[in-house]
Amino acid sequence: MKLDDLILVSIDDHVIEPADMFEHHMPAKYAGRAPRVVVSDAGVEQWEFQGNVTGTIALNAVVGWPKEDWGFDPVTFAEMRPGAYDVKERVRDMNANGVLASMCFPTFIGFNGGGLHNAPDKDLATVVVRAYNDWHIDEWAAAYPGRFIPLAVAPVWDPRAMVAEMRRVAAKGCRAVTMPELPHVMGLPSYHDLDYWHPFFDAVSELGVVMCLHIGQGLSAISSAPDAPVDNLIVLANQVSVLAAQDLVWGPALRRYPDLKIAWSEAGIAWIPGFLDRCDRHLRNQQWLGHDFGGKLPSEVFREHSLACFVTDPSGLLLRHRIGIDSIAWECDYPHSDGLWPDAPEVVFDELRTAGCSDAEMHQITWQNTCRFFDYEPFQHKAQADSTVGALRALSADVDTTTRTRQQWRELYLADAG
Numbered sequence: 001m002k003l004d005d006l007i008l009v010s011i012d013d014h015v016i017e018p019a020d021m022f023e024h025h026m027p028a029k030y031a032g033r034a035p036r037v038v039v040s041d042a043g044v045e046q047w048e049f050q051g052n053v054t055g056t057i058a059l060n061a062v063v064g065w066p067k068e069d070w071g072f073d074p075v076t077f078a079e080m081r082p083g084a085y086d087v088k089e090r091v092r093d094m095n096a097n098g099v100l101a102s103m104c105f106p107t108f109i110g111f112n113g114g115g116l117h118n119a120p121d122k123d124l125a126t127v128v129v130r131a132y133n134d135w136h137i138d139e140w141a142a143a144y145p146g147r148f149i150p151l152a153v154a155p156v157w158d159p160r161a162m163v164a165e166m167r168r169v170a171a172k173g174c175r176a177v178t179m180p181e182l183p184h185v186m187g188l189p190s191y192h193d194l195d196y197w198h199p200f201f202d203a204v205s206e207l208g209v210v211m212c213l214h215i216g217q218g219l220s221a222i223s224s225a226p227d228a229p230v231d232n233l234i235v236l237a238n239q240v241s242v243l244a245a246q247d248l249v250w251g252p253a254l255r256r257y258p259d260l261k262i263a264w265s266e267a268g269i270a271w272i273p274g275f276l277d278r279c280d281r282h283l284r285n286q287q288w289l290g291h292d293f294g295g296k297l298p299s300e301v302f303r304e305h306s307l308a309c310f311v312t313d314p315s316g317l318l319l320r321h322r323i324g325i326d327s328i329a330w331e332c333d334y335p336h337s338d339g340l341w342p343d344a345p346e347v348v349f350d351e352l353r354t355a356g357c358s359d360a361e362m363h364q365i366t367w368q369n370t371c372r373f374f375d376y377e378p379f380q381h382k383a384q385a386d387s388t389v390g391a392l393r394a395l396s397a398d399v400d401t402t403t404r405t406r407q408q409w410r411e412l413y414l415a416d417a418g
Contacts, residue, residue, distance in 0.1 A: 004390025098389030113153030
C-alpha cells in the first residue's frame with residue numbers, strides 16, 4: 001500500500017464550541033439561562049453556567065502553535081487555529097491531514113459532559129444537554145454529511161433522563177455517547193450498581209449506541225505524591241482506563257449486556273494485553289471467588305465489547321494480535337498537543353509499516369474497525385476512491401499549514417475581522 005491510499009477515520013478529536021452554539025437550540029422559556037462566554041478582567045474568554053466558570057474556552061487547543069508555546073492554553077478564540085471551532089475550517093484541516101471522518105469530544109463541559117454535573121439546577125442542566133446534542137448533531141456534524149461521527153453527552157445525574165436522551169439522539173442517527181470512566185469519583189454510583197445503570201445499559205445495548213470512555217474524567221483516582229509534577233497525570237492518564245476496564249469486565253456490565261459496546265478513547269492500546277493476561281490468570285487461579293464468564297475467558301469478553309484507539313503506539317501495534325486486531329482503531333486528537341496535524345498520514349503509515357502490518361490490517365485499524373463498531377457508512381456521501389489521503393489532500397492545496405505563535409494568530413484573527 002502507498003501512503004496516499006490510506007483511509008483515515010479518527011475516533012477521537014475535539015471541538016472547541018463556538019460562542020453562539022446555543023442561540024438556536026435552547027427553548028425560548030430558558031432564554032438568557034444558557035451557558036455563555038464571558039470575558040474576565042484579565043481578558044480571558046471563559047464559559048459560565050449557573051455560577052460555574054471554566055478556566056479558559058479551549059483546553060490544550062494548540063494545533064498550529066510552535067511546540068515551545070504548548071504549555072499554555074489559548075485564552076481567546078483569536079489565539080486558536082480556526083479549525084478548532086469553525087466547522088468549515090475544520091473540514092479543510094481534515095482534508096489537509098488526509099482524514100475522511102472524525103468524532104469530536106466536547107471541551108467546555110468536559111470530555112464526558114460531566115462539567116454540567118456540578119450545576120445546581122439539574123433540570124436546567126438537562127435542558128442544556130439536549131441543546132448541546134442538538135447543536136452537535138444538527139449543526140456541527142450535519143454541516144458536512146459523512147465527515148463526522150456524531151457524539152452525544154448524557155445527563156448522568158438522572159437515569160430516566162439518560163434513557164430518554166439516548167432514544168432521542170439515536171432517532172437522529174447518533175450512535176455514540178461520551179460517559180464517565182469512573183462515575184463514582186463524581187459522586188455517582190459505580191458501574192457495578194445495576195440498580196442505577198441498568199436502564200442506561202439496557203437502552204444503549206438495544207439502540208446500538210457506543211459508550212465512549214475518554215481519559216481524563218477519572219484522573220482524581222490517581223493519588224500522586226503531593227510534590228509530583230503534572231507529568232504524573234499526563235503519563236498515567238491511560239491507567240484510569242485500566243481501572244474502568246476492571247469495573248466493567250469484573251462487574252456485571254459486560255456479562256449482563258452482551259450487546260453493550262465500549263470505546264476506550266485516547267487510552268492507547270499497549271496496556272490491553274498485559275491487563276487481559278492478568279485477568280485470564282486471575283480467573284484460572286482464583287476459582288474460589290466463583291466468577292462465571294459463561295465458559296469464556298475475561299479476555300474474550302473484553303474483546304467482544306471493546307474498541308480501543310491510539311495516536312501513536314509502536315509497542316501496542318507489535319502486540320496487535322494479542323490485543324485482538326478487530327479491537328484496534330486510530331485517532332488524530334486534533335487540536336490537542338498530542339494530536340497529529342498536518343502529518344498524521346506520514347506518522348501512522350510509518351508506524352504501521354514498522355510494526356509489520358499487512359495492507360488488510362492497515363485498513364482494519366485506520367477505518368474498517370471504527371466504521372463497523374459505530375455502524376458508520378464511510379462512503380455514503382463520498383466514493384471510496386475520493387476518500388483516500390491522496391484524494392483529500394488534493395482538495396486542500398490552499399490550506400495554510402504555517403505554524404504561528406499565539407500572538408500571530410491573534411493578529412491574523414483581528415486582520416480577518418477588519
